[in-house]
Amino acid sequence: MYLTQGLHRAVQQHPDAVMTVFGNRTRTFAEVADRVARFAAALRAHGVAPGDRVAMLALNSDRYHEYLLAVPWADAVLNPVNIRWSPVEIAYSLRDSGTRVLLVDDAFAPMIPALREAAPDLGTVIHTGDGPTPGDAVSYEDLVAGHDPVPDARRGGDALAGLFYTGGTTGHPKGVMLSHANLMVSAMGLLSTGYLFGPGTRCLHAAPMFHLADLAAWNATTTAGGTHVIVPAFDPVAVMQAIATHGATDALLVPVMIQILIDHPQITEHDLTSLRTVLYGASPIAQAVLERAMKAFPNAAFTQAYGMTELSPVATLLSPDDHRRTERLRAAGRAAPHSEVRIVDAEDREVARGTVGEIVARGGHVMLGYWEQPEATAAAVRDGWMHTGDGGFMDDEGYVHVVDRIKDMIVSGGENVYLAEVENALAAHPAVASCAVIGVPDDEWGERVHAVVVLRPGQTLTAEELREHAKTLIAGYKAPRSAEFVDALPVSAAGKILKRELRAVHWAGRERQIH
Amino acid sequence: MYLTQGLHRAVQQHPDAVMTVFGNRTRTFAEVADRVARFAAALRAHGVAPGDRVAMLALNSDRYHEYLLAVPWADAVLNPVNIRWSPVEIAYSLRDSGTRVLLVDDAFAPMIPALREAAPDLGTVIHTGDGPTPGDAVSYEDLVAGHDPVPDARRGGDALAGLFYTGGTTGHPKGVMLSHANLMVSAMGLLSTGYLFGPGTRCLHAAPMFHLADLAAWNATTTAGGTHVIVPAFDPVAVMQAIATHGATDALLVPVMIQILIDHPQITEHDLTSLRTVLYGASPIAQAVLERAMKAFPNAAFTQAYGMTELSPVATLLSPDDHRRTERLRAAGRAAPHSEVRIVDAEDREVARGTVGEIVARGGHVMLGYWEQPEATAAAVRDGWMHTGDGGFMDDEGYVHVVDRIKDMIVSGGENVYLAEVENALAAHPAVASCAVIGVPDDEWGERVHAVVVLRPGQTLTAEELREHAKTLIAGYKAPRSAEFVDALPVSAAGKILKRELRAVHWAGRERQIH
Incomplete structure (x- = not known):
């Protein structure tokens, strides 16, 4: 199991189909594979050794997509940076992870001097924007053009695939270590539902690609051999245009994005009938919002996912069928096909149905641990069960109700x-x-x-x-x-x-x- | 990832639904879980330590299903025995694997003395039949009734889940070591197609459950929380009755079984409309046979799988869509969602499309190796690629055509x-x-x-x-x-x-x- 598996399969089966759409730029599977193999060579040439971390600080783009494939291709480790963080927080995560190579787009290029100052070990900065390359950075496109393709390292299984920093409310961010197996189990778990990212999927990336919610949707799409329709960031008009123009079929959104879309005066002016799946997370959806959203996206089935970065990130799913029953909308769903979920007390004993306790999950999607924090890892993962820190209860039919997180x-x-x-x-x-x-x-x-x-x-x-x-x-x-x-x-x-x-x-x- | 994951999920979500149907006997998910936990306790009481092999020599039954769950529950290793083998061959596999505990049903109880003679280390023999328990065996039902449930060991990932002996044409059989991850990746790969073992699946087990083809169907069904409809062995009337009576939706068959069914004079007398998927393997299906089968099973979509035990066992799939194009029926399909497949020459270089070479596959489904045969393992798995020994070529759209195996x-x-x-x-x-x-x-x-x-x-x-x-x-x-x-x-x-x-x-x- 390795992140590049789906790319190889797609190149073998439909090399000339479109893999990415970003603005006016489209790239086929064969083109992406070639560019990824070249950029992987460039990373090696810039001293990236197996296991080295390579970070990216950027809005969504087709180059973000290539980064997500080229880093594992080069046997290196992903470190997608939270774009909402301050330079101080970002520099902390770069230092903590020992990252020496960073990709930056036009939006974040101005941050380079501050990052170099606060993270002095930072070496090569690669500019992925379309604007002028900053003085101390190298151009992504020059690197792709200037290197011959190298073969895929194809390392996978329990090998570290990426560090995903989570912002705790207290103390410093922690780097969540996810393996190739973690991420591939997550992707196949979503596909195993039979109602997400099905045949011919064209996934819309409007949520930030650095976040594991979108990255999981990205990985499921890539595994399924689908197409990625990418917008730089969530903007209601850009999203509607992308759906209408490029026939996006599956979208990962959060309820507040759905709310903004259905409230938008132009919502009826775009053809949004291609959308067949809306996967949303982070919080439940209000019945009134859901009803309006179902009208706005007439062909879309809704699925809610609950989880956390440490679970790669999905633990439970509220299926399209569940959305047909109003009383279900209060729940976060049931254990996904790749997960076991339980509610336990402080001594890790399973509690009775209806009793509030801590939500824990187990399976091949549980993180390897927190980067260089064995104590925090041991506290969070006990006997294989990831302790979410979220309070909740389970009803008689196995639905998890998250109580604490939503301050229910x-x-x-x-x-x-x-x-x-x-x-x-x-x-x-x-x-x-x-x-x-x-x-x-x-x-x-x-x-x-x-x-x-x-x-x-x-x-x-x-x-x-x-x-x-x-x-x-x-x-x-x-x-x-x-x-x-x-x-x-x-x-x-x-x-x-x-x-x-x-x-x-x-x-x-x-x-x-x-x- | 562990084989018992789906059982736990199903017990949590629908404990009182039926998990197994065998003759007139049905058992709910909760009953199966309780019985499995008790039988696992019995195995421990009979000296089965973590990692010990436990064999089963029997026709299909609901107790075969429980064996497949109880052995991993007890942290032991499955060793399902090929029922077509001679006592000499079976005894060889028991000795080779160091198996000391064996389950035997009524059909194979007469073989016990010969096996004890030829495999002197064999200790406890457990009788799973409904007839009288042989003198030197203990009764399965007595063991289940006489032990309190133990918690599931929940060992998984790369831990050894089972030994699956394959009969080579030359030399002795080899024990293929498959991990929990191998088997779970295989199950999720099948489910990820979206057209196999979908919601509400009721899988018919007519092919022998010891064989990995049926075991993979069993595992996908268990992972999906579905129901197993089990007949002791392939018999056309029993199969038609089981489909008609119990509404089986998905069936694993081989072409010769399909042929026997469609040739049977009673084929039109049974209601076979519940069948929505026929998964067949081992060889391609003739166009004329397929056309008649489509009439006999009017709601069934056909899927062909190609692979081998060492690949847990699926590498390629010929989808229902592919079956709509006559010229596709000659192919064995394209790489499954969990697999990479290639055609290589004797130096492991990928050959051009249309050129015959050896079919190789890579991914999380590739076996751990052959039991105690490191040289044979190193010869078969090179750089992560399992070498099938089958000759074939790949066409321009990535379809694998098996040439040698079918003496095309x-x-x-x-x-x-x-x-x-x-x-x-x-x-x-x-x-x-x-x-x-x-x-x-x-x-x-x-x-x-x-x-x-x-x-x-x-x-x-x-x-x-x-x-x-x-x-x-x-x-x-x-x-x-x-x-x-x-x-x-x-x-x-x-x-x-x-x-x-x-x-x-x-x-x-x-x-x-x-x-």
């Missing part, structure tokens, strides 16, 4: 309030574009249901009107007692709504974040 | 004759039930096209009539110049027609088997 429930005035239910109700209001509901401290109620709302353009709404609307749909104690109206919700690099940030202003100075 | 071509009077084409023509004759075409030595022609034919009941035919019929469909030089009429064709344990045996009588005493 608060206790207000002694009553349990499930926030997703509240968000669902608020999203049904015609003036609401998107919203997040959190618990904030309240002297009377302990915790108070609080809404943070983005209105649609030209609409107005008061907190009281919002509360009255909610009460028409849900119990009065669940309706928000306060609300704030904002221009946008804070989202993570992966597109997750950062409820932590929303809560922070309300909980500042308090010792615990629940009452 | 002979040279007769200076003309190339493709035997599959001749068989195809003969099979179209209404009086022909099945046939095999071979080359036999001929003083005039060098090699002469010779047909071995099984007629349908009540039909008669002469060699000359057969030749005249063939000439209406193919060139005169391809039509058989001689024919013999037999009651049945010799087939291997896996259901392959043994052309070697057919040829042997004609080529006896000659130094080379081609002219």
Whole structure:
């Protein structure tokens, strides 16, 4: 099992079909294989030895795709950099991983001097942009043109394929070590469902390619011999145009991207009928949003994935069938075809159905460990089970409900309030574009249901009107007692709504974040 | 990755659904898991230590299914015995593998004394039949009832999962060592196609479960959480009844079994509409047979698999789509989603398309090696590529054509004759039930096209009539110049027609088997 397997197969079976579409540029499978073999030669020529880390700091592009194939081809190790990070954080990850070769595009070229200063071991910087090559960098295209192809190292199995740094909320980022087998098991697990990345797949890359969510979709597509339709970054118009122009069939999105798309005034102007699969992650989807999304993408089946980088990254899937039952939408799905999932107590004993505990997962997709952090690895992976740190419970049919991560429930005035239910109700209001509901401290109620709302353009709404609307749909104690109206919700690099940030202003100075 | 993963997932998601159907006996996923955990405890109690081999010599049954799960559960190693072998051959494989625990059913219980004599290290013999337990054996059901469940060892990845003895034509059988990862990659590769063992699969086991062809189907079904419909051995009426009664959806068959089914007078009396997939292997299917099979199984899509035990066992697949194009039926398909395949020369250099060479394959499905035969392993697996020993070529679209194995071509009077084409023509004759075409030595022609034919009941035919019929469909030089009429064709344990045996009588005493 090795990351380049699907490329070889595709070149053998349909060399002249298109593998990548990026703007006006298309490349066939045969062209990509040739370029990858040349760039792998260039990496070797620049001193990249087997096992060396090669980083990339860039927006999405067809060259990002080539990087993901050329590094394993050269028997080196991927290190895709989080583009939302500050130079200080990025430099930390480059130093921590001992990375000496870095690829940078036009968007991030200005960061090179700061990175060189903060990561002095950084050697060759390769410029993958279409603009002028910075003075101390070498041109990616010159390297491809200037080297003869080398054979694929074809190293795989348990060999390290990549380091994927995850930003912890405390302390420094950790480098998650994933093997070729980890990533290939993940790809085949997704394909094994039979409803993701099927024959003739044309995968849209709108989420950042450095993130393992998109990288897993990329790898499943590559394994299936499919085509990649790539946009530099999420932009609703670019996404709609890419789908309409290039007939994208499968897309990885996060709910906030889906929300932005369905709220966009041009959504009805583009032919989005080619889309047959929307795979979304990071958070559940509100019923109201799903219904509107199903209208916007009339041929698309929806699948939710739950997991984390350490699980390559999928542990559970909520299938298209599950999406036909409203009560299922609260769940994160069931164990994927390549995974085992359990809920355990602090002593790692499996708890009864319905009881909240820690979500753990086991299988060929569990990371090798954290880079140079054996203690953190031993704490996270015990007896083969990856401990996610997420709280959740499992229902009688094996569906995992993630409780902690989505801050599913608060206790207000002694009553349990499930926030997703509240968000669902608020999203049904015609003036609401998107919203997040959190618990904030309240002297009377302990915790108070609080809404943070983005209105649609030209609409107005008061907190009281919002509360009255909610009460028409849900119990009065669940309706928000306060609300704030904002221009946008804070989202993570992966597109997750950062409820932590929303809560922070309300909980500042308090010792615990629940009452 | 471990063989019991799918069982755990299914117990979590649908414990009360039926996992096995065998005669009048059905067992749910929860029951199977409980019985497996108890039998694993019994194996431990009988001295089976981690890594010990546990053999089974039996017809298909639900207890064979439990054996396949209980042995890995106990951290032991499977050793499914070829039921067509003689006691001498079986005893050799038990001695070679150091097996001390053997499961035997009613059909093979009479062989116990001979095996004990020839394999003196054999200790516990466990009787899995429904008849009386032989004197020196212990009852499987007593063991299951008498032990409390133990937790699953959950050992997997590159750990040895089973020894699968292959009968070489020369010398002693070799034990093919397959890891959990090998077998799980194989299962996920089949599922990744999207057209095999899909949602709601009910797999029919009519081919012998000891053989890796059926075992791979078993493992894919188990991984997908499906149901197993098991018949003791291939019998056309039992197969038709099992499909009709239990709604089997997917079946692994070999062409000769398909032939027997479609020739059976009762074929139209059973409702076979539940069958949606027929996976066949071992040899290509004749166009005439395929057309009749498509009528007999009106909802079934056909897939051909090519491979060998050492490849866990699938390397290439001829998809249902490929079956819609007549000219494709001569091929063995293209690299499966988990495999890379190539044609190489004697120096392991890839040859040009259309050139015959050795078929080699690479990927996570390549065996760990031959048991205690490092030299044979090194000769077979070079630079990660398993050398099949089969000759073949690849066409421009990446389809592998197996030449040697199917004795595809002979040279007769200076003309190339493709035997599959001749068989195809003969099979179209209404009086022909099945046939095999071979080359036999001929003083005039060098090699002469010779047909071995099984007629349908009540039909008669002469060699000359057969030749005249063939000439209406193919060139005169391809039509058989001689024919013999037999009651049945010799087939291997896996259901392959043994052309070697057919040829042997004609080529006896000659130094080379081609002219």
